[in-house]
Amino acid sequence: QLQLVESGGGFVQPGGSVTLSCKVTGVSFARFATGWFRQAPRKEREGVACFAPYISRTHYAYSVKGRFTVSKDNDLNTLYLQMNDLKPGDTAIYYCALGSETQMTRICSIGYEYWGQGAQVTVSS
Numbered sequence: 001q002l003q004l005v006e007s008g009g010g011f012v013q014p015g016g017s018v019t020l021s022c023k024v025t026g027v028s029f030a031r032f033a034t035g036w037f038r039q040a041p042r043k044e045r046e047g048v049a050c051f052a053p054y055i056s057r058t059h060y061a062y063s064v065k066g067r068f069t070v071s072k073d074n075d076l077n078t079l080y081l082q083m084n085d086l087k088p089g090d091t092a093i094y095y096c097a098l099g100s101e102t103q104m105t106r107i108c109s110i111g112y113e114y115w116g117q118g119a120q121v122t123v124s125s
Contacts, residue, residue: 047108
């Protein structure tokens, strides 16, 4: 059974850092496109960072470029999203996701079909 279980997040002050984890069970994610998305109140879901293994490239949203970094631990079958210099605008529910690598999933667009349950990140003083 393919599952994605997220952990981490919580309350953090502006300028702080937090790391989200996403443990994948039921499948090896090595050949999947892996993505992180977020949804803020009253806003549409947006792609934050997506890794495409076939081309070995990570697409970052412009708003997080230079502040957020994705990584993975193959032994633990776990994905990570390291978030630094957090801003109030980063407040959202963050989701990890898996999907077949396509031109769309490479750029955090449509096509992701397996999703984590979400993790709340609140950035406020």
